[in-house]
Amino acid sequence: MRIAKVLRLRLEGKGCGSCIAPAKRYFLGINGVIGVHIMGYYVYVIIDNKFDPLKIIKESRVTEYYWIREMSVENIDLDKLFEKLRTKSFSYRFS
Numbered sequence: 001m002r003i004a005k006v007l008r009l010r011l012e013g014k015g016c017g018s019c020i021a022p023a024k025r026y027f028l029g030i031n032g033v034i035g036v037h038i039m040g041y042y043v044y045v046i047i048d049n050k051f052d053p054l055k056i057i058k059e060s061r062v063t064e065y066y067w068i069r070e071m072s073v074e075n076i077d078l079d080k081l082f083e084k085l086r087t088k089s090f091s092y093r094f095s
Helices: 021-027 053-060 078-087
Strands: 003-013 033-039 042-048 066-077
Touching (some): 003 078, 021 033, 021 053
């Protein structure tokens, strides 16, 4: 079992409150980021378990362009996540 973290951010654009999708590019390419998904106003950043979510946020510089309205971090089993993504039966459910 491989464990990772999901950083869940509810963002609001500083120039355009509903322009959330471009935020994805700020996380892609950062060391420790496995994947990024956008659903509505939420950005889900899948992070290697060895990395600090707050450092990922700082390195992304996302706060220059967006306000973070909500933030949570949850551990997930990567193998189960990838299986759900492959079968397209995936939905984010946080406890």
